[in-house]
Amino acid sequence: MLLKILGIAVVIWLALAVLGAVFEFLTTALVIGAVVALGVVTYSAVKHRRSIGR
Template identity: 85%
Template structure:
């Protein structure tokens, strides 16, 4: 009975460890993705601002 309880606890601990690693990776990927998207939008805005001509000239 004791080994069964310990086995269940080990399985739950391993599942939580795997989920923690997955969420840590997803959090890191989310931050990196956000930085890349903001950088691309900023670059596009700066590039479009330089090539835009004034109206009436």
């Protein structure tokens, strides 16, 4: 009985560790994506502004 409880605890611990790693990766990817998107929008706005003056 004790081994069964320990086995369940280990499985739950591993599942939480995997979920934590996935969320950490997604957070990093979200920050990188936001920075890239902001850069593209800024570049596009600057380029569009210059083409209006011509």
